[in-house]
Amino acid sequence: VQVEDYGSSILGRLQDLFKTAISQAYPRFDVPLLLAETPNPQFGDYQCNSAMPIAAKLKSTGVNKKPGDVGQEIFAKLPKSIEFIDKITVMPAGFINIFLNQEYIKKQISNLAANGIQLPKIAKRRVLVDFSSPNIAKEMHVGHLRSTIIGDSICRLLEAVGFDVLRINHIGDWGTQFGMLIAHLYDRFPDFETKMPDISDLQAFYKESKKRFDEDEVFKKRAYECVVKLQSHEKDIVKAWTTICDVSKKYNQIVYNQLDIKIKDVGESFYQDKMIDLVKWIKENKPGQLQEDEGRQIMFPSECEVPLTVVKSDGGFTYDTSDLAALKYRIFEEKCDWAIYVVDAGQSLHLETVFAAGRDFGWYDESVKRIEHVAFGLVLGEDRKKFKTRSGETVRLLDLLSEGVKRASEKLKEKGRDQVMTEEELNEARDAVAFGCVKYADLSHTRTQDYVFSFDRMLDDRGNTAVYLLYAYARIRSIVRTSGIQQEQIAEYIRNTPILPLNHQAEMKLSKHLLKLADCVLQVVDSLMLHQMCDYVYQLATLFHDFYNECYVIEKKEGEAPIVHFHRLALCEVTANVISTCFKILGIREVPKM
Numbered sequence: 001v002q003v004e005d006y007g008s009s010i011l012g013r014l015q016d017l018f019k020t021a022i023s024q025a026y027p028r029f030d031v032p033l034l035l036a037e038t039p040n041p042q043f044g045d046y047q048c049n050s051a052m053p054i055a056a057k058l059k060s061t062g063v064n065k066k067p068g069d070v071g072q073e074i075f076a077k078l079p080k081s082i083e084f085i086d087k088i089t090v091m092p093a094g095f096i097n098i099f100l101n102q103e104y105i106k107k108q109i110s111n112l113a114a115n116g117i118q119l120p121k122i123a124k125r126r127v128l129v130d131f132s133s134p135n136i137a138k139e140m141h142v143g144h145l146r147s148t149i150i151g152d153s154i155c156r157l158l159e160a161v162g163f164d165v166l167r168i169n170h171i172g173d174w175g176t177q178f179g180m181l182i183a184h185l186y187d188r189f190p191d192f193e194t195k196m197p198d199i200s201d202l203q204a205f206y207k208e209s210k211k212r213f214d215e216d217e218v219f220k221k222r223a224y225e226c227v228v229k230l231q232s233h234e235k236d237i238v239k240a241w242t243t244i245c246d247v248s249k250k251y252n253q254i255v256y257n258q259l260d261i262k263i264k265d266v267g268e269s270f271y272q273d274k275m276i277d278l279v280k281w282i283k284e285n286k287p288g289q290l291q292e293d294e295g296r297q298i299m300f301p302s303e304c305e306v307p308l309t310v311v312k313s314d315g316g317f318t319y320d321t322s323d324l325a326a327l328k329y330r331i332f333e334e335k336c337d338w339a340i341y342v343v344d345a346g347q348s349l350h351l352e353t354v355f356a357a358g359r360d361f362g363w364y365d366e367s368v369k370r371i372e373h374v375a376f377g378l379v380l381g382e383d384r385k386k387f388k389t390r391s392g393e394t395v396r397l398l399d400l401l402s403e404g405v406k407r408a409s410e411k412l413k414e415k416g417r418d419q420v421m422t423e424e425e426l427n428e429a430r431d432a433v434a435f436g437c438v439k440y441a442d443l444s445h446t447r448t449q450d451y452v453f454s455f456d457r458m459l460d461d462r463g464n465t466a467v468y469l470l471y472a473y474a475r476i477r478s479i480v481r482t483s484g485i486q487q488e489q490i491a492e493y494i495r496n497t498p499i500l501p502l503n504h505q506a507e508m509k510l511s512k513h514l515l516k517l518a519d520c521v522l523q524v525v526d527s528l529m530l531h532q533m534c535d536y537v538y539q540l541a542t543l544f545h546d547f548y549n550e551c552y553v554i555e556k557k558e559g560e561a562p563i564v565h566f567h568r569l570a571l572c573e574v575t576a577n578v579i580s581t582c583f584k585i586l587g588i589r590e591v592p593k594m
């Protein structure tokens with residue numbers, strides 16, 4: 001990504017400065033920049049450790065230079081004064097310690113207090129996010145839930161930095177399995193054309209039709225006929241197909257509504273004629289790419305071990321074909337700069353092969369376009385095995401979410417919240433906790449790893465959970481609300497105080513972390529690892545807690561009028577606003593009271 005304005009990001013600016021200095025001092029060397037926060041304040045706020053690898057490289061070319069001297073040479077190329085740096089020291093071992101300027105920090109926080117949170121600006125890009133993407137008639141399962149949560153959060157993040165984001169649901173709404181579903185629909189719900197069938201359990205409907213398909217030859221034949229009729233767009237059959245899709249989508253929509261997910265359906269069926277065109281295109285433009293293999297037409301993209309089946313022996317298309325057609329469409333019609341496929345890690349080989357084919361066809365160049373699989377691990381049960389109901393069935397998402405609502409409600413009662421909140425407030429908090437905890441548990445785990453789904457753990461209010469953060473957030477908002485000071489008074493104080501006096505070390509620590517929001521956002525835009533943002537906001541809540549323990553916001557003394565520390569009220573507001581910004585990106589509903 002191309003950063004146009006770092007906003008409050010200090011790390012980003014530092015990296016730029018050091019990259020320039022190193023390339024000036026050692027123009028022939030291409031060494032990775034090592035620059036990180038220092039855990040020990042004695043060594044400053046950040047430390048650059050690039051001198052050691054550079055010294056080693058010099059040595060390999062016959063030049064003997066001590067890392068300390070290399071450090072000095074890098075230092076010499078840095079601008080003499082940098083507004084946000086107080087001092088830079090070079091240690092004899094080559095470490096370059098960077099101490100931030102506290103006045104600068106105060107100024108930045110004052111700016112956030114006066115003007116609200118501003119995220120870094122990045123050159124606008126058009127991004128397509130393929131996420132959720134369940135299959136019609138087979139119910140959406142926890143794997144799709146993960147894709148939905150991660151994909152939505154990625155969209156929220158990229159929208160927040162100003163990208164043009166296409167949220168695409170690549171639903172599995174096409175293929176031969178529709179033959180049996182349609183034939184079964186005719187038998188089970190003959191009046192489907194006038195009355196929307198009440199298929200409450202799609203999973204069961206799918207299983208029934210599959211059973212008939214496997215056991216009943218006559219039914220099987222009818223199912224095949226239905227496929228042919230569907231492909232030639234016969235009106236009645238298309239109506240039956242639409243009905244099945246609608247029933248399935250209606251169910252999915254309830255899940256999306258509960259989780260505040262916006263997404264547009266562009267399913268596999270959208271690519272029907274595009275697949276026909278694609279095969280024609282390959283044959284005309286890339287002769288020799290398709291090989292015959294027992295009646296199928298397959299291709300082996302460069303460096304791929306498994307082939308793509310482009311045309312089946314019966315002339316039909318496959319999941320490979322629809323993904324190839326979708327890739328072409330996304331590049332040439334949607335004109336995306338970036339395409340993100342949020343799909344379970346099990347499909348990595350499939351997607352890598354499809355992308356390789358796209359590159360072989362010359363559709364895109366990796367240095368210009370980013371086409372990537374954003375993979376995630378499995379959802380496991382508390383027994384660390386595949387997540388299932390007690391009877392071994394796939395867990396229905398609606399049941400799972402209702403369970404969350406029930407548990408959240410119990411949690412709030414257990415904390416006595418029903419005593420102090422109105423029913424409306426309680427319901428609002430309950431839903432925020434229920435859906436927030438499921439989302440946060442998913443996002444806070446390293447995406448690429450499997451994660452254990454546990455309501456007990458995700459509803460624990462002491463750990464890194466949504467409940468903990470929702471409480472922290474509500475508490476901060478209530479400090480201001482119950483202070484007796486009006487928002488307008490705080491605003492006026494901020495207008496009249498260009499630099500907030502954040503002199504206590506706990507205030508300073510909190511302030512520095514607040515400014516790192518911009519770094520965090522830039523990092524996550526690059527890595528698409530949302531747990532980094534969860535870690536950031538969790539740490540923020542912890543630092544706030546420390547600050548609040550050490551510093552009075554309102555100081556009350558016996559027999560005296562309370563002293564209001566306005567700058568601390570302002571700091572509370574900035575903290576709450578930063579948490580709120582993170583909640584928006586993570587898709588967590590904030591509630592003012594908990």
Ligand code: ARG
Pocket residue numbers: 130133134135170171172323326341343
């Ligand atoms: N429908 C597929 C599944 O449930 C996921 C689709 C992912 N997107 C894609 N372009 N292949 O496994």
